[in-house]
Amino acid sequence: GESVGLHLPTLSVQEGDNSIINCAYSNSASDYFIWYKQESGKGPQFIIDIRSNMDKRQGQRVTVLLNKTVKHLSLQIAATQPGDSAVYFCAEESGGSYIPTFGRGTSLIVHP
Amino acid sequence: DVKVTQSSRYLVKRTGEKVFLECVQDMDHENMFWYRQDPGLGLRLIYFSYDVKMKEKGDIPEGYSVSREKKERFSLILESASTNQTSMYLCASSPPSSGFDNEQFFGPGTRLTVL
Numbered sequence: 001g002e003s004v005g006l007h008l009p010t011l012s013v014q015e016g017d018n019s020i021i022n023c024a025y026s027n028s029a030s031d032y033f034i035w036y037k038q039e040s041g042k043g044p045q046f047i048i049d050i051r052s053n054m055d056k057r058q059g060q061r062v063t064v065l066l067n068k069t070v071k072h073l074s075l076q077i078a079a080t081q082p083g084d085s086a087v088y089f090c091a092e093e094s095g096g097s098y099i100p101t102f103g104r105g106t107s108l109i110v111h112p
Numbered sequence: 113d114v115k116v117t118q119s120s121r122y123l124v125k126r127t128g129e130k131v132f133l134e135c136v137q138d139m140d141h142e143n144m145f146w147y148r149q150d151p152g153l154g155l156r157l158i159y160f161s162y163d164v165k166m167k168e169k170g171d172i173p174e175g176y177s178v179s180r181e182k183k184e185r186f187s188l189i190l191e192s193a194s195t196n197q198t199s200m201y202l203c204a205s206s207p208p209s210s211g212f213d214n215e216q217f218f219g220p221g222t223r224l225t226v227l
Contacts, residue, residue, distance in 0.1 A: 008152060034215055043202050043218030089154065098143050098206055098214065104154040
């Protein structure tokens with residue numbers, strides 16, 4: 001989702017549900033994408049990444065989907081747990097650069 | 113366990129003071145970064161360094177400088193702190209770009225308040 005003003009988009013889910021967090025990226029030349037999780041009071045932490053020659057990559061309970069046609073990235077979290085509550089950022093890189101461009105983030109709230 | 117550490121979690125300074133934020137990584141990474149994070153604006157890159165004594169401006173370098181005298185240490189300097197530099201400052205490091213797992217490793221952040 002896109003942020004409005006100073007407020008992060010927020011996704012509220014019940015424990016056990018599946019969560020989908022979306023990200024629209026801007027640079028059609030981007031070829032590497034990363035999802036980070038930032039818990040309250042901590043720095044961002046890597047979750048999963050994907051390169052542009054793939055459209056899906058799976059990790060433990062997480063799946064990243066890439067749609068290059070519409071420049072859209074999503075993070076799916078299966079069986080969401082209260083510990084998944086955090087702000088999630090997507091980041092994009094292009095041309096072998098190690099300088100990512102971060103999205104504004106989405107706040108995920110998981111209700112027990 | 114890999115680590116990026118920052119010298120302070122919380123810092124309160126007065127307008128006009130010179131402020132040093134220190135970052136140390138133990139992963140022998142070439143690349144190091146300083147970001148600031150403000151509500152609704154995400155992470156904005158201030159400066160980065162791809163080697164000892166090398167530095168490059170990021171998106172918002174004004175009012176900041178950096179120093180990298182040793183590979184493991186990257187310092188952010190606010191020459192004369194101003195209230196609009198009140199923010200969360202995040203340091204990160206990464207290895208040279210290659211394939212997957214090219215992620216950045218972040219420190220816990222320093223919340224700086226300038227009065």
